[in-house]
Amino acid sequence: MLHILGLGNSVLSLTLSTLLIAFWAMWPTKKWDPRGQFCYVTGGSSGLGLALAVALTGRGAHVTIVARNEERLAKALAEIEANRQNPNQILRSYSYSLTDPEASQAALGAASEDHDHKYPDAVFLCAGAATPGFFVEEDAKSMQKGMDNTYWIQAYTALAYAKHLARKQTQGKLVFTSSLLGYMSLIGYSTYAPGKHALRGLAETLRSELILYNSSVHIMFPGNIDSPGYEEENRTKPKITLEIESTDRPTAPDVLAKELIDGVRRGDFHIAPDMLSNIFRSSTMGATPHQNVLLDAFYAGIGWIGLPLWRRSVDSKVLGHREEHKEYLQTRDFFKSTA
Incomplete structure (x- = not known):
């Protein structure tokens, strides 16, 4: 009987502790405000990157976008300028190939010159591309290109920024963009999903390491995005993959940009922008920090x-x-x- 009472008390204590943690997670805390912050956005000439740059500008941030295509960059910068909130905002664009480590470092350096050599307060890594196909048709070159366009295109910038944080002993924010395919994968994404899974591994590592510099790491896992990149990848996407995704509706970039900013403001590590991504997040958490214990249990x-x-x-x-x-x-x- 005493054993049963002891077990009951343990269960009650665990339940109360869980509820307290859940309520604590929901308690409002001071949120990050992008106003006046220097925000650096890769892949900022189209899609999510452009929508994010526009949204950050609308919130009063200084914004620098980086991408490869100069023509698209010029059009993107004009769109960003249209959302300027005050004449003091510094809005810039730079053309660099971010699949090259030296160019990634140079891009950050060039952007910092506009701010008296101060590096960004927040780095948003949105650059990337997908070329779906069957794995048996790939070769070493196409597999390497897949990693370049999904992993290295973000990892090189992250490395340059992390080195700066360590050398200057200053704080910052590093925000990766993975994919729902960073939680799972399916036929057609053999050169895309591996890099997106790798980004999660890198973010998990850096979330721990960058605590040394009082810096935060975040990573978002969106599904298909209604963007030029999505239209381009559908040109090579296998028929069976299109069939599997036929009921999925791509999300507008501005919707995802808001979800991303809100997630960073809340301090979320994994940012899941909709119910489906939350289900995958909660079902594959591992040692990833909870956002809300009760909701995570529900999604799981x-x-x-x-x-x-x-x-x-x-x-x-x-x-x-x-x-x-x-x-x-x-x-x-x-x-x-x-x-």
């Missing part, structure tokens, strides 16, 4: 039931595509090749 419960059903449905569609896939490979002379 849905995932425990729903995700196996979803995966079974996906596998069924893939198997149903087997004969069509074989015919496709034949038309590409795949079986004749020895490479």
